[in-house]
Every structure is written in C-alpha cells, then in structure tokens.
Amino acid sequence: MSRIAATFAQLKAQGRKALIPFVTAGFPYADVTPELMHAMVKGGADVIELGVPFSDPSADGPVIQKAGDKALAFGIGLTQVLDMVRIFRTQNQTTPVVLMGYANPVERYNQKHGAIASIAGYAQSTGDASPFVHDAAAAGVDGVLIVDYPPEECEDFATDLKAHGMDLIFLLAPTSTDERMQQVAKIASGYVYYVSLKGVTGSGALDTGAVEAMLPRIRAHVQCPVGVGFGIRDAATAQAIGRVADAVVIGSRLIQLIDEQPRGQVATTAENFLREIRTALDS
Numbered sequence: 001m002s003r004i005a006a007t008f009a010q011l012k013a014q015g016r017k018a019l020i021p022f023v024t025a026g027f028p029y030a031d032v033t034p035e036l037m038h039a040m041v042k043g044g045a046d047v048i049e050l051g052v053p054f055s056d057p058s059a060d061g062p063v064i065q066k067a068g069d070k071a072l073a074f075g076i077g078l079t080q081v082l083d084m085v086r087i088f089r090t091q092n093q094t095t096p097v098v099l100m101g102y103a104n105p106v107e108r109y110n111q112k113h114g115a116i117a118s119i120a121g122y123a124q125s126t127g128d129a130s131p132f133v134h135d136a137a138a139a140g141v142d143g144v145l146i147v148d149y150p151p152e153e154c155e156d157f158a159t160d161l162k163a164h165g166m167d168l169i170f171l172l173a174p175t176s177t178d179e180r181m182q183q184v185a186k187i188a189s190g191y192v193y194y195v196s197l198k199g200v201t202g203s204g205a206l207d208t209g210a211v212e213a214m215l216p217r218i219r220a221h222v223q224c225p226v227g228v229g230f231g232i233r234d235a236a237t238a239q240a241i242g243r244v245a246d247a248v249v250i251g252s253r254l255i256q257l258i259d260e261q262p263r264g265q266v267a268t269t270a271e272n273f274l275r276e277i278r279t280a281l282d283s
Contacts, residue, residue: 003096003142004167004190007046008225008246017242017281018191019044020227021274022100022251024051024067025084026076028259032266034087036258039267041095044278049145049249052081052101059147059171059195063252067259078105078132082139089140098143098169098190099136106132106146129160137164143190145169151183158187171195172218174210181221191225191247194218196232206231208240215244235280242281250277 001009011018021040025033037048053071057064078101085097113131129137136144143166149157151170158168167190172181174195184192196211211228218226228241229249238248257273258266 002165002167002190003094004047004098005224007096008191011046012246017245018046018225018227018247019238019274019278019281020047020049020098020229020247020249021045021254021270022049022051022064022229022249023254023258023270024053024064024071025081026053026071026074027067027255028070028261028266029263030071030074030076032263033084035267036270037084037088037095037097038092039271040274041092043271043274044281045095045274047096047098047142047247049098049100049251050081050085051251052078052099052105054102054105056104057102057147061252063255063259067255078109082135082141085136085139085141093140096142096190097140098145098167099141100145101147103146103148109135129164130157133157133160133164133166137166141166143167143169145171145193147171151180151187155187158189162189167191169193172222174214176218178217178221181218185222188222189224191227192218192222193249194226194228194245195230196228196241197230206233206237206241208237208244211241212244235276238277239280239283248277248281 040048053068053076057068109132110130161168169190170184170188170192172192172194196206215226225246227247227249228245232238232241232248232250233253241248258269261269
C-alpha cells in the first residue's frame with residue numbers, strides 16, 4: 001500500500017477528509033520549500049502537492065503562473081525539486097508528497113539522464129525504470145500528476161510508478177465523458193483530482209451544487225478517493241466541498257497569501273491559513 005493509500009485509509013477510518021495544499025517549489029524564495037512543507041503539515045495538511053515550475057503551465061491561472069516564473073528565475077527545475085523532497089524526508093517519513101506539473105520537465109529530465117525518448121522516457125526496450133521514476137522514488141515522492149499526459153498513453157508509466165511505490169494521479173473535469181472516466185479508472189491510483197471549474201486555477205466562483213452532482217458520476221467509474229480543487233479559497237468553501245468529496249485541494253489562495261511575505265513569515269502564514277481550513281473540515 002502506498003503512503004497515499006494508507007493516508008486516505010486512515011482518514012476514512014477516522015471519518016475525516018484530506019486536506020491537500022499546493023505550493024510551487026522554489027516560491028516565494030528559492031530555499032524556503034522544505035520549511036514551508038513542514039509548516040503545512042503542522043497546519044493540518046494530509047498530502048502535499050508540490051508544483052514543478054514550468055514556463056507554459058496550460059492549466060494554471062495568473063497566480064500560479066507568476067509563482068512558477070519566479071521559481072524559474074531562481075533556477076528551480078525538476079532536479080532541485082527532487083532535492084527539496086529529499087530534504088523534507090530527512091524529518092518527515094509519513095506525509096505523502098505529490099509532484100504536479102507538465103510533461104516537458106519530466107521528458108527533459110529523462111533525456112538528460114539518458115532514457116529512451118518516449119512518454120515519461122520509459123525504457124521499454126530494457127524494462128528499466130526511467131531516470132525520473134527511479135530518482136523520484138529515491139527522493140521520497142509518493143505520487144505524480146502530469147497535466148498533459150493522457151491516460152491512454154500512460155499504462156507503462158503507471159506500472160513503472162507502482163513498481164516503485166508511487167501513484168499516478170489524473171485530472172477529471174466537468175466536461176469529462178464517461179469514456180474518459182473509464183480510461184482514467186483503469187490506471188489511476190492514490191486519488192483522482194476533480195477540477196471543479198471550466199477554466200484555469202484560481203478562476204471563477206465555485207458551484208458546490210454542481211460538484212455535488214458530478215461526484216456520483218465519477219465514483220460510478222473510479223474506485224480511488226476523489227479530491228476537488230480549483231476555486232476553493234477559504235474555510236467555508238473547503239467545508240462545503242469536504243461534505244461531498246474525499247479531499248480538498250487548495251493552491252492559488254495559499255500562493256497569494258505567501259507571495260511578498262518576508263522570508264521569516266512564509267511558513268507561519270501558510271501554517272495559520274491551513275489550520276483554519278483544517279478546523280473547518282473537521283467541524
């Protein structure tokens with residue numbers, strides 16, 4: 001059982017919902033991320049989504065785009081992100097960490113480290129793990145969400161990840177068809193991430209009624225837990241979503257709060273905000 005599956009099983013036994021905050025690695029300061037991750041755990045995070053900076057993040061709105069640009073300017077890439085996870089793991093061996101990002105950094109990482117060029121750089125001719133999968137597992141990563149990897153092309157990648165104790169997580173959207181949900185269900189593990197809005201991160205107003213209506217459709221096909229994100233900005237919206245979903249994912253609002261904070265206040269700001277969300281979810 002992966003760390004993610006174990007975490008969700010424990011929460012279910014306790015009658016609680018998972019809180020999954022997202023932050024961009026290397027933002028707002030290049031060296032703050034491991035400290036920030038520990039603070040998020042203190043604030044009540046059950047799983048951490050760590051964004052891998054990329055220059056063209058098609059699913060992200062202006063807030064996370066800006067965070068990614070700043071991290072890239074600091075020289076933060078996938079190699080540095082894996083180093084941050086390693087540092088975090090020296091003190092925390094239990095909280096799952098999910099890398100969220102796009103195909104380009106993963107493919108480039110594999111090319112630089114000698115993998116055969118294919119989706120995820122999977123070395124199909126030898127059966128070896130790709131450099132990314134090998135190094136992510138060694139660093140202590142528990143799951144991967146690659147926005148622009150389609151499920152129909154990811155069976156080998158999913159098998160590779162599972163063999164190394166990691167889950168492959170997919171997005172579903174209000175426009176997802178039953179056929180697409182079935183494709184995702186075949187290989188997804190850990191949890192699926194339901195994008196509650198027709199838009200990018202941080203956009204629009206959350207329609208909790210629409211989310212509530214959609215989740216039974218998803219659960220008819222997908223057996224793993226369902227997290228909901230995009231549009232969750234405060235304790236009230238998190239609580240409303242927590243009544244129907246297995247997990248609440250919150251990113252853009254957290255990024256906004258830590259942006260422009262003095263270096264010494266970043267971790268405390270995140271911890272205090274997430275504690276409010278955690279309290280609302282548990283009430």
